[in-house]
Amino acid sequence: MRESDLHALIAAANAGLPKGVMVPPGDDMAQVAVEGGSVLVACDQVIEGRHFLPATPLELVARKAIARNVSDVAAMAGRPLACLCAATLPSDMPESAVRALTAAIQRHAQDLGCPLIGGDTSWHGEPGHPLQLSITILALPHATGRVVRRSDAQPGDLVVVSGALGGSFGADGMGRHLRFEPRVRLARELVDRFGDRLGAMIDVSDGLGRDLDRIARASGMALLIEGDRIPVQQGCSLDQSLCDGEDHELAFTIRGDAAGELPPSMAGTPLAVIGRVHAVDERQPVGARVFLAGAWHAMGSMGWEHGPAQGA
């Protein structure tokens, strides 16, 4: 059983949701109508031994837990509003560590624009069970009301990615996955500048390959990527840039007629055009493919597939 199978199972019930659910399961966040407006909401967790190693400073664990949720807000071009934290603590966690963790969650939530407004704390019943933080984030849509989804790629769109990819989760458990800057400002400026000419968007959390394939499938399009244009993080291989995940950069599409207006960087972050969106036909089935070493390769299996068989 893989997480993608579960997602399919959950999305199968989307048709039965009430119409106040404006964006159902299957995107970076859900959107629900609230009298007079709407709210975006998502949750994501970090588990010791899975998303961080036991020796990781609590300060950085707290930051990662919040920041990966804020990155989902960026993917929808939303404005962070508030967060909640359900924490499960090891039964023998020292009181000083519990206090330090709580303070770190509050501080990073505040710094990242989503103050902590609620939650729940439990302790494991048995020793040796892992620390776990589950964060729920609330956000408002962009001031224009535009909510950028995975499903809005159109034929002729350019495929663009921010920053450089690969090697986020270092061999020692440290690395950029603990310190990345969620691209909230970049996303806002993209909507400000391109409006409806901004197409689909996702944050790169499970690997560029898998995440671009999600845009392709949600949009019913073929994404053709040129391998040699992918911005590779210094010291990483191209393979790592496609598969590693936890980059939390943004991958998005803009309409072909906006190509000339795309600057080399926005909000302090370099932007790279890496491919194009094509309509699906017999020769171009739905999905993302990358041209590497003289051949096209399906990208859907490049990256992190959540499931019981993989380690951290």
Next chain:
Amino acid sequence: MRESDLHALIAAANAGLPKGVMVPPGDDMAQVAVEGGSVLVACDQVIEGRHFLPATPLELVARKAIARNVSDVAAMAGRPLACLCAATLPSDMPESAVRALTAAIQRHAQDLGCPLIGGDTSWHGEPGHPLQLSITILALPHATGRVVRRSDAQPGDLVVVSGALGGSFGADGMGRHLRFEPRVRLARELVDRFGDRLGAMIDVSDGLGRDLDRIARASGMALLIEGDRIPVQQGCSLDQSLCDGEDHELAFTIRGDAAGELPPSMAGTPLAVIGRVHAVDERQPVGARVFLAGAWHAMGSMGWEHGPAQGA
């Protein structure tokens, strides 16, 4: 370190929250402003070995996880809107069980009025670690806009409790904690009938003693309870009705001048007047106290204190 210490730590930062946070940490749910309205939000988790025993059918685990969040909505007299689920699964959980659990969460969420709109699924990295479900619930305030808080008890109010209390978590791990009906309809009808003459409200989750003491402290009042008027669940002792918790009944106050209008039951649930709210003075310090066996006893330590030292 107890959860109440953590709550104090978190609430200490309330003054620094933006003014869009209309109800800050310290109540059953938080309330945040959204353009044109507001949304209530809370999260609560269930952990194997802590909130349910390993042999408990997944169907009932899913129901409990959702229902205890819906009970928080009832405590604010809100209307359930939607929920999200962050699940952490044992590494060896069979695929059929994962599918059954997912379906059960969806079904109970739908049945309890808060369809599942998002979430996250992870698997533990090592075998033997417990199943855990963290549910976040969104709700709208009562149609009148009234949000019933813990802090609205006033001198002269009657203290009322619904249903009968005690023995919810059976010795075999089964019992009412897996099957209780959240009192959403009762709460709505209380606001419909009493309006602003409904005072403070809480759902009884950690024991009547501890939860009434929370109303007393949030309101800055003395709650004086007559022990022999507490509705005790059949087969339970009075001590159990005060301390067991997980009843998920409502405890609330109504203004003294509404006393004559309180029916013996509402929304199919019996109501019992068990005491009265008094202003604090030198002889009556803040807190809830119960008259038992000829003497007054402080209620604040009667019930479930979350912390690492207690078992399930």
